[in-house]
Each structure stands twice: as C-alpha cells, then as structure tokens.
Amino acid sequence: MKKITTLSISALASAMLLITGCSANNGNKETAAKSVSVTEQSPAKEKVGYSLGYMMAEGNKEAVGDLNLDTFEKGFRDGYEGKKAALTEEQMQEVLTTYQKEQEAKFVKDMESKAGANKTKGSAFLVENGKKAGVKTTASGLQYKVVTAGTGKSPKATDVVEVNYEGKLIDGTVFDSSYERGEPVEFPLNQVIAGWTEGLQLMKEGGKYEFYIPSDIAYGEAGNAGIEPNSTLIFTVELLKVK
Incomplete structure (x- = not known):
C-alpha cells in the first residue's frame, strides 16, 4: 500500500488539466462547455476531448478539491487560443507555490488531528x-x-x-x-x-x-x-x- 503524501506541484499541474474536454470543440463561446452534449454517436473529435477531460478529472480531482472550474476554463481557453495571460508566468508560479504550501500546511494539521484522535x-x-x-x-x-x-x-x-x-x-x-x-x-x-x-x-x-x-x-x-x-x-x- 502506498504511503499517504502531501500535495505536490506535479500533482497540481496535472490537476490543471481537469476539464480539458470542456474546450475540445475549439469554439470561442464561453458557454460552449456547458452546452455540449456527448454521446456514442458524437464526432470522433468531440469524444476524444470528452474522454481526455473526464479521465484526467477523475484521476486528479483529489489533488485540487476546491478548483474553480469557471476560472480554470477561462485560463485554459486563453492559453489554448493564444490570448495574453491575465497574470505573468512569475505570478502564476507564485500563486501555485503558495497554494501548495497552504494545502501542505492544512494536510499536516489534519493528519496531526487524526493521529491524536486515533491514538x-x-x-x-x-x-x-x-x-x-x-x-x-x-x-x-x-x-x-x-x-x-x-x-x-x-x-x-x-x-x-x-x-x-x-x-x-x-x-x-x-x-x-x-x-x-x-x-x-x-x-x-x-x-x-x-x-x-x-x-x-x-x-x-x-x-x-x-x-x-x-x-x-x-x-x-x-x-x-x-x-x-x-x-x-x-x-x-x-x-x-x-x-
């Protein structure tokens, strides 16, 4: 069995791909992800996008449990469509590093509380x-x-x-x-x-x-x-x- 570990930057980066499928139709409408419907009869590209998005989300959702899906989709669309980022690369790195440290501190505190209660x-x-x-x-x-x-x-x-x-x-x-x-x-x-x-x-x-x-x-x-x-x-x- 694997040891319990704290959130890592690599896990956080993976989690940033959570809803890739929401933008798979390459549309410019902000509501595209909410209106798209995928079935077995959908075009191959739509099914590929949905499949990638779903599997990435299912495999990484615990890494960032409080992810804001709306701002994630905005960031994904801006990056995918080559728009200017709202934050500089340095600012984004600082944001992610700070978030990681906060989550690690929360994790440690939670584990300490559980350790005492379980003992x-x-x-x-x-x-x-x-x-x-x-x-x-x-x-x-x-x-x-x-x-x-x-x-x-x-x-x-x-x-x-x-x-x-x-x-x-x-x-x-x-x-x-x-x-x-x-x-x-x-x-x-x-x-x-x-x-x-x-x-x-x-x-x-x-x-x-x-x-x-x-x-x-x-x-x-x-x-x-x-x-x-x-x-x-x-x-x-x-x-x-x-x-």
Whole structure:
C-alpha cells in the first residue's frame, strides 16, 4: 500500500488539466462547455476531448478539491487560443507555490488531528479488548486470540510465509483482504509491520489467529493507503505454510 503524501506541484499541474474536454470543440463561446452534449454517436473529435477531460478529472480531482472550474476554463481557453495571460508566468508560479504550501500546511494539521484522535481511540479499544476471554497481550502491546491452534511448524523472522488474511480498522472497515482477491500471499516475515513479524511467530502452520495491533507496531504516525496515522489494526490471519 502506498504511503499517504502531501500535495505536490506535479500533482497540481496535472490537476490543471481537469476539464480539458470542456474546450475540445475549439469554439470561442464561453458557454460552449456547458452546452455540449456527448454521446456514442458524437464526432470522433468531440469524444476524444470528452474522454481526455473526464479521465484526467477523475484521476486528479483529489489533488485540487476546491478548483474553480469557471476560472480554470477561462485560463485554459486563453492559453489554448493564444490570448495574453491575465497574470505573468512569475505570478502564476507564485500563486501555485503558495497554494501548495497552504494545502501542505492544512494536510499536516489534519493528519496531526487524526493521529491524536486515533491514538486515543486505539488505546481505549485495546484496554477493553484485552479484558475479553481468550485475548492475550505480549510485552510489545500486541494482542492476539487463537481461533485455530494449528499443528505444523512455526516460522522464524527470516522465513517466507504463505498466508490468507483480512485487515480491518477498529470501526470494522476492511482495508485489505487476500480473501477478496481470491488467493493467498507470500512474503518474508521480516519485511512487514512489526506486529505481523511478532505475531506470526506465535503461530503454527494450519493455525488461524486474530491480531489486535497497536499503532506503534503497525504503520505508526505515517499511516498508509486507507489507514490513517496512529490507527490500531485488527487482522485475521491463517498461516498456510512456512517456506
């Protein structure tokens, strides 16, 4: 999973292409984008313009969530038609750089807020979860529950393991699952989060465990794709084979 990153100038530049399709008919009317209608029977050039615009917008809309589409279209038309820009190139660069810095500051503040809230929620969850029948807690804070004990061998940290698993947040949201993909995965046990490296060494082949992993032995303050910073994670893991 990819790490969460802040807005970059390159992402911002890509986002500036969001509604390319709005101007694809090369018309001079300011209302052209609003009046055009595209269907399967439209001319090829219209469909090309619309397709480019839609795909670029869909792929980049999160980069500039508050983009003013009217001024974007005005800027695009002026540039495409060779008109004099309302701002100098230096001014435009300054505007984009300032915007990026503002978005980065907002992002950092938002992540710090979420990190604090998730840490508090996770700690409270683990306190209550640790009291449940069958749940054991290790020195690192890792909690686990044996669903099926297993009878094969246990892996070492340097081994490659084959597993099926499902990963959830404490609110029940599933963020990753080999079951959904329809096939198990293999990986070196010392190249995953610390909670997994520790937890799977407690298992035997054929076993099935539930792991409740504190954020500091999961993805920590960095978080990951679909996982906010300082998130406590819940995994159901079947150890199929130690290689």
